[in-house]
Amino acid sequence: MKPITLLVGSTLGAAEDLAEEIAEILQANSYHPVIHTSPQVDHILIKPSPLLLLICSTHGAGDLPENIQPFYNDLLKQAPDLSAVSYLAIGLGDTSYEDFCQAIVTLDLQLNKLGAKRLADPLKIDVSRADPPEVIAKTWLDRWLAQQ
Ligand SMILES: Cc1cc2nc3c(=O)[nH]c(=O)nc-3n(C[C@H](O)[C@H](O)[C@H](O)COP(=O)(O)O)c2cc1C
Numbered sequence: 384m385k386p387i388t389l390l391v392g393s394t395l396g397a398a399e400d401l402a403e404e405i406a407e408i409l410q411a412n413s414y415h416p417v418i419h420t421s422p423q424v425d426h427i428l429i430k431p432s433p434l435l436l437l438i439c440s441t442h443g444a445g446d447l448p449e450n451i452q453p454f455y456n457d458l459l460k461q462a463p464d465l466s467a468v469s470y471l472a473i474g475l476g477d478t479s480y481e482d483f484c485q486a487i488v489t490l491d492l493q494l495n496k497l498g499a500k501r502l503a504d505p506l507k508i509d510v511s512r513a514d515p516p517e518v519i520a521k522t523w524l525d526r527w528l529a530q531q
Contacts, residue, residue, distance in 0.1 A: 384415035385434065390422035392439030392451030392486060397510065398475050402438045404517040405473075405524065412528050422454040424461060427468055435470035435499070437490055445482025447489065458493050466498035471527065472505035473520055479511060503527055 387409055393399040399420060406416040416436075419426050427435055442448050447455055472494075474487025484507040491505050506523045508516045 384413055387414045387416050387434045387436055388426055389416055389418045389436045389438060390426060390451070390454065391418060391420050392422070392437070392448040392454075392490075393420070394440060394442045394448040394450075397516065398438050398440040398448075401473070401475065401508075401516050401520060405436070405438065405520055408521055408524055420450060422451050424454060424457045424463060427465065428463060430467075432467040432469075434502075435468055435494075437470060437472045437487065437494075438475070439473075439486045439490060440475040441480070441482065441484055441486040444480070445485030445489075447486045451486075451490075455490060455493065458497065462497060464498055465494060466500075468494070468499040469502050470494055470499050471502050473523075474505060474507045475510055475516060476507060477511050478509045483507065483509070 389402050391399050391402045402418050409416045472487050472491050474484035476484035487505050508519050
């Protein structure tokens, strides 16, 4: 089983629910997912570096959910070397807001800046669409899994 760390940013629970659905898909594909709903920089600095999957909604006006803000603040403050980290990123947002999925953009940029390797373009899910987030995420993840 390949280890994968899921870091979740969520205010109302949708991103958390999505993380659980995704964990099931990963398990069925020989991954061992661990979900963190109070993400910390230490979760991504363990050795050997696990694959990382960020799942984060956007709140306020393009803001990070409160539960993942300390993680982001610590990335800025500590500026750890993340060159051993590879990651995927999924954002949840709503296109009726001006800053659609800004939180995952913010996190993606910072991880990349610290040397982490982006394995695919971040998926931005519009929750105002008819398709449920887990269906959109599964299609995207299946495509990535098929390339491994
Ligand atoms: C008060 C509030 C502010 C929001 N602001 C944004 C925003 O700036 N950009 C965006 O893309 N989505 C925004 N959303 C939509 C949420 O990201 C979306 O509803 C998401 O599914 C919530 O996920 P969560 O339950 O994990 O927090 C906002 C939602 C609320 C309730």
